[in-house]
Amino acid sequence: MVNWGIIGAILAPNMGGWVSTLTMRGQVKNPDGKAWYQLLKKPSWTPPPWLFGPAWTILYSGMGYASYIVYNECGGFTDASVLPLTLYGGQLILNWTWTPVFFGWHKIGLGLLHMLALDAAAVACTVSFYNVTPNTGYFMVPYLAWLAFATSLNYSIWVLNKPINEKKRDGDKFIGDN
Template identity: 55%
Template structure:
């Protein structure tokens, strides 16, 4: 028998990521031609574009399952669950906001500031989850590591690329 709370908890964070990915995919990948993203100065340790989709799917799934564990441990949306699940929801919204800032606005400075704020929110969420359920908190550790890596990429791109004005492509 399916546990719909688990399934929903895992699908929720992925939905925002998938929608962002679908909407902004044309910004990164064009058929038989380079996009503005390809022309950016990126560090040598930038992963291939195909890595991002699977990596985020795994990270979002872990985050979602962690939120389910907190929900279950607290007995649902109880007073005990308010802080950890509110922090989770807030950092999830911040997470989803980065892609439109970077790929939509092409504002690399704002994208770096945003991911720095997101990272702080994710650390607070992880600490809050750890207090409720150690497994839930531990499931967010790969996410924190990826955010540190993504933040370094975002910083490098901001510092090494002039602001891209909206170009007709």
């Protein structure tokens, strides 16, 4: 028998992530044919672009499964599940909206602040999941580790490209300017 609840819980965060990545489509390219992100200075430890899709699929699937366990352990949408599932939904919204802020609007610094809010929300969600049943908290640990890495990457990109975030001086044109 197929458990459609588990499948839905796993697919839901992935679908939100897929929709979020649509903001990266149609990025304005410079005369060399490169998109805005490709022109940014990045640290040497930046992962290759192909890694992000599989990584996020695994992370979204793990957190989706954990949300199903919380839902199931609490007997559905009950008083016991309100806090952990609300925190889960909130951190997912922050997760999905980071991509448009960073890639769509080209706001590296705002993306970093957004990421810090996401980090806090994800930790709160993980603690609340753990309090329902420890296994759900463990499913969230890889996500927290990836977020710590992504926050460090966002910070490093922000530092390496600071002129983008500063006011223009004497008509300077910086990456991301139109």
